[in-house]
Amino acid sequence: MAEAEEPTLDTEQQDEYEDEGEEEEDDGESDDTWESDLDSEAEIAEIMQLDLAEENANSGKREYLAKCSELKIVPIAMFIAKLDCEHINLRHHGMGVKGALAISAALVVNTQIRSLNLGDNWLRDDGVHALAGVLKDNTSLTSLNLADNKIGLPGVLSLCRYLPEASLAELSLKGNELTDRAAVPLAEALKASSSLTKVDLSYNSFAEEAGKHFGDMLNGHSVLLDVNLKWNALKWKGALAVAEGLKGNQVLNKVDLGWNGLGDKGMKAVGDMLANNQALTHLDVSYNKCNPEGCLSLAEGIKANHNLLYLEAGFNPMGLDMSTGKLSSSPTAAGITELIKALKDSESIEAVGLSNVHQPGQGRGTRFDPKNPDGHYTLDVAQPWDRFIVETLYARMSGEKGESWINTMVNNANGLGSVQVDIPQQGWEIPSTGIFDFDYVTWRRGLEASFKLDLSNPCDLFIGEKLLAKASAAEASDDDGAEELRECKLNDEPFEISATLPAHGLLQVVYFSTLQQDTISFPVELDLSQANSRAILLRLWERAITTPTDFWSACTIDGVDTGYTGWNYPNVPDSGDMVLTYAVRLSIKPYDRGVFFSQPMATTPFNGLTATLNGHPGQASSDYDKINLLKQAAMRNYFTSIQVRALIDTLAYRKGKIEASVLLHPRTTDQANFVHALRSLDKETDRADILEMVGASIKRKTRKAMGTAAGNAKTISGALGAIEQLQAAHHKEGATPAAAPATK
Structure with missing residues (x-):
């Protein structure tokens, strides 16, 4: 409760597969000449002489080198070397505006890069303007990190102009000192985007007014899954607006509001939101000046919430009597005690962080994950949070085979110092005072x-x-x-x-x-x-x-x-x-957490699967056999949309590609981007047919849910929204969306 998983095709079907053959100005050279000591015409000329005849025409290398020559800057060797890779990290390369212009030239034609980190490069507004212009045409790039780049309002406006039409799933604007003026276009662009699932706006200067715009944006948003607003200045009014927006959002599952000065009023808004939101699974409200009154509100919200898995609420003076600055003994003021009761009663929360909640800056900084309890502990049972950990660990040791406390010492402040004790496996009554020092081991955990x-x-x-x-x-x-x-x-x-x-x-x-x-x-x-x-x-x-x-x-x-x-x-x-x-x-109680919370298949086994499907040169398997193997893989794994496309690409014929697309859609972790996996099919009509089949499947499940459970309107709305997102994304690429089957 505290921190931290067939039918086969018949011979006639197999034959069917095998028979189917067929604009702020650059204000100085300092930004663009970070590596000026390396600049030399000889170096540029040498790189320009590289033999590109065998290179991938879609890598953008030729365009990048040409632009570097035009701007008289030294090309970044790492970027050149990784142009055929999916993930590139160019953080802190000092490229400046000119470097951004050169990279933008490559991105216009590059179809390989999926994730690009350009953090801390002083790109400024002109650099971001160049990159933003690429987003409307580049449909391969799904993750872009622009953190710490001195971006102002003009750069944000350029980015927001193209963001709704971009294919980005993740965007970071962390640490750019953005203010409330930038929040207006950002909120509008984020609301209009049908692909963004993760946005990092932390370490900026957004204040109360920005909170209102972000709250409006979050209300009813059906795509975003993760929003980070850490280290801003939302205060309680901004938190109230964001919380109101989250009440109307049944998709977003992770929010970070740490370091925003929410206070007790802001925490009350968060508590009210938790009582009305059943989608959020991860919440961070640490470092927010939350006193016992705010903690009580948070506890009430947790009692009414049944979906929250992770809560970080550390470094808030929740257990203090604010009139004395000391730990309170009053039941009405000791908010931390009420919070712990709520956490103990919760059936959903798996991890909690409550570091330094007793006395600011003087607590033990305890972080606790009962699912992974191994480690060394020093706990004062007179403190509510420490006592809760002792109770939890003892209950676990009593109920789990092969787990125990070892090297247990206790100091009762009686002048005798620390004394070694043996804790019985059953029937131990936890004392009211004492500091326990021990190791918890699970060497025989089941x-x-x-x-x-x-x-x-x-x-x-x-x-x-x-x-x-x-x-x-x-x-x-x-x-x-x-x-x-x-x-x-x-x-x-x-x-x-x-x-x-x-x-x-x-x-x-x-x-x-x-x-x-x-x-x-x-x-x-x-x-x-x-x-x-x-x-x-x-x-x-x-x-x-x-x-x-x-x-x-x-x-x-x-x-x-x-x-x-x-x-x-x-x-x-x-x-x-x-x-x-x-x-x-073997593992600890493995269980399937569903498509939105499970990890996709790891890289190494996925590469083994695709290698098996591709076969050896001249010895490719039939689509019939590949589909059978894919059915087994889909039963036991989840995949990203990029992985789905790679699997579809292993199939030779149209029929197999269509069947694989429909088979893999329910196992795709980022279903908002599933339309990109369909680019493996040549015909627009095939893509539209797949979207129709997928939509019909979702609606059949939805109608079944309507007949078996009351109060599922939000779930149904989310399912229908998934169909609309897929068809909207398909329509954005120039195809006529398939009409979804009518529902009763």
């Missing part, structure tokens, strides 16, 4: 892995038998509870681990272990001349590629080391004796 197995598949039946055998052996041993199946169901009905598995059905298993291990492994021996063995091997290969927790730790054929990286999917070796060790990583 780890688990979840399995969903189709027993009609020989491989899944094999894994199921291995799991039941392992659990049966553990049950017969003396090591009580070291290994067990916390859940074992066949077709949603409890299944005895001693029984024999049938040849058909869906087996759901949760394997749990308190042994000192982070993986479980299964030795596998296969005679590859047998069809059944080859079927098991193929499924093990597919699971290793598509399941984040699964891998092969060793593999030999006839005693020779081998691996699937040299194979061409779905063909496996058809002779020899294979011996491999199949392993599954």
